[in-house]
Amino acid sequence: MKSESRYTLGFWTITLLLVVVKVLFTLRPEVNLFTEEAQYWLWSQNMAWHYYSKPPLVAVLNYLSTAILGNTELGVRINAILSGVGISWVTFLFGSYLYDKRAGFWAAMVMNAMPVWWLASTFHMTDSSLTFFWALGTYLAFRAIREGKKSWWIWAGIATAFGLMAKVVMGLLLPVVFLYLLFTRSLKANLGNFALFVGVSLLGFVPALIWNFQNNFDTFKHLATLGGAGGGESKSLDLGSSLKWFLEYFSGQLAIISAFLLPAWVACFRELIKTKDKPSIYLVLPGLLTFLAFAALSFMKRVEVNWPVFAYTGFAVVLGAWIVRQSAAWRKYASVAIVLSIVIPAIFILPDVTGLKSIPALEKGEQKAFNRLSGHEALAERLDFLQDSLELNGEFYFSDSYHTASELSFYLDGHPQSYVMNMGSRKNQWDLWEDMSQFLDKGNVGVFVSMNHETMDGRAAFDELIHEETFVPYFGEYPIRKVKIQIWRNLRSYQPFIPDSY
Template sequence: MNSAVDAGFANKSGIKLLVGLGLILIAWRFWVVSQLGITLYIDEAQYWTWAQHLDWGYFSKPPGIAALIAASTALFGDGLLGTKALAMLCYPAAAAACWAIARRLYDERTAFWSAIAVLTLPMFSWLGLFVSTDALLTLFWTLALLAYLRALDSDAWSDWLLLGALCGLGLLSKYTMAAWLGAAFLHLLAFHRPRLASAKPWLAAGLALAILSPNLYWNVANDFPTLKHTADITLNKKAGGGFKALGEFWAAQWISFGPILGSVFFILLAQVRQSWRDDRPRLLLWFALPLWIVVSAQAMKSSANANWAAPAFAPAAIAAVAWLLQRNRQRLLIIGLAINIAVVGLVYYWPQVLATFDVQNPAKKSPFSRAQGWDELGRQLHPLLQANPDAVLIADNRTLLAHMLYELRDLKPAAASWNPSGIASDHYKLTTDLRPWIGKNAILITQDPADQIASRFAAVDKLATLKAPLDSQTTRDMDVYLLRDFKGY
């Protein structure tokens, strides 16, 4: 039976099966998002506001994510799925790139199972529900690796320049793409040193920097906010860290692979000398391990989120699949993929699981609760803003401002961040200024006491305390004030 199945992978039937499975998984994710009762998460809402004012840079990220959302909403509208659509499709596109990489390095059979593995990895299945910079970064990471393989084989100008363009677009998505460029340089230095005597790889790198250069100029013109923010979260953060944080990070990586593929990956690491003898797993791990090393160092220093090494999962998954297939462990691979799908399903339907077991206060135990209730607060705030059309909407934190700007997008309210210090500590403090509103009214939304803000206005009227239920015991609250005649900071 296995031989018959394997033979099918060598022709178009394997591709058709892969496409069909991919479409089912994509449709499943879109349906899950629509059924979760959520709106955008804070970062997604902030990225949406960026997309309303396209620029070459933003406070915490380069412009790729804003451009992706602008394209997505132009095609599908500003609703929940419209905002997320193109980002959600980046992971299936990355799986297709992994299929091409595995096919070039191994064979059709390995390519098929590698693509399925990437499609069903818990890491990408979770990230695939949301809009994040990891979506574009993972896509360009895998496409760049495919272009690099083509360039090594052909040494054609077109392939090297394509590689440079993909790396440049990756850098515009997230500066983490620099780790890919570093890995490529070291790979050429170690195994293809004569290529460095050619102008082609250097011009590819020059093209990548040229594509990034408008963002670098934007940073110069705005006193380097993105670079300072990136340095702050990677170099200057002092809390936490140590072996406990490192262990937690690697436990999260194992879970994000799934138990079987994660265990195979650790075997590959334990047998690194043996893996290094075959240039195929060596190349795949070469473009995965440096990123994990960097993020592991960050975990030791302070802490690291599980998704910070997300692009590394793609080449590592190919290596793990190939290891299993080369040892005739296809049944174990299928079991591993089935477990991953079951784990993903458990996460996707976690709210229903909590309800089935009658868990008390489920909002406290659901990862989706952070994206719930904001739409209801927006609906309640809507008439208050309509009744005061000349007032500027202000908030004392980016979370409220980002969510309400998205939820009230039909009103397109004027908005500003409360920032008496003048320090640009987030996007809204960088891009908005309340000083031109001196002598005018404001609508303040806050979840904290408003005394200090209210003292800078001639009069204060509390309009409402808005409440959005998250469960029978938990609500998301927000106070709304009408502040008259701004005196200035």
């Protein structure tokens, strides 16, 4: 019992230390919100049943957290940090339930060592809550199968429903559980409870159905286009591109589960193939099926490295239990690999307290890594200065990019609603919101901010150009990007590109 408590204490100590690391990173003044984080925050300022490309949970969480902590980076990222704690905790619970607290501890440490965990627990993306509810749903569903209690099936359904409100790929848990019941020849005995599980889970689709019924089913068209089922003329298969995309995808997956642990992963999966242990197969099945599905898709289009990784949480439990069964030499190797996998990114994201990052090569590398996370607040401060010095009143801010527009809304004084002038991109959430045509001939000042265009290419015309400049924010001594700023008076005409692609 004393040993069990030691592993529980060790788990919570390391987990909470990592929380401190994430908070310190979030409080670094030179690091701003990632552009997607800013977009999801702006969604929370425009609450809806659903959004063009994603379900509502990411916006709901931002709405609740910023109501408590304010519209700050920590107010947004606390959702990711807490999701990371939840992911690690469920992994610890699952390993402890199947084996013991020692296996649970190792499973959680493997999870903490995987770069996917760092991504989901640092930046508040849809993958943050998705990965937590996926881990929770798989854990609860396994307990439901093993113990046969209706209550576990209901709780598993509730977790799945919340996961569906984070991202629709959560629905893959339903066929995974079905296939495992077939594999273990227990479907007949669990058919009623499985149907209950599916019914409760599908409640998570209700917000999406309500919104899409009201909005021409845009989300379904968008997802179909992403899957290659629409969005233009079909293209012949390019074997060279297909192989390149697959190799990018495959190498990315190896990196995302920690390169330091690759020998252990190989040995662990070799043992699993031999033993065909049923709980381990349940844990591996979701990640394997998801990996294969996106691998097939990678032959047709470029697949982002993070797309399948939400389903890899079960891998950590399998490897954690495997490490416990190994020799002292294997455990020593695993310990070193896990420490390196955790400490290296921790040092990388922490503030520079040692002065080591001031070395030009390291500073330049950090600037490149944080390029999309930097310069947004400095840009907003420049715009606030111009607003004050030029004595602007009734101004509105717009951009050719929803990424830029989102950052402006977050960092500008007063958090004004920004606007996007579509200059040729596919449809997005801004095409569904009220646009800047409301300012036609109202005498308002329009502030155009772009990182891609020098002019508005005739999409909008104003009466008078008040001010124009190119602003360059810096990360330390290194320039980040050039930003065109134009301040105009009185919007006279507005003809944005009307997208017909999803």
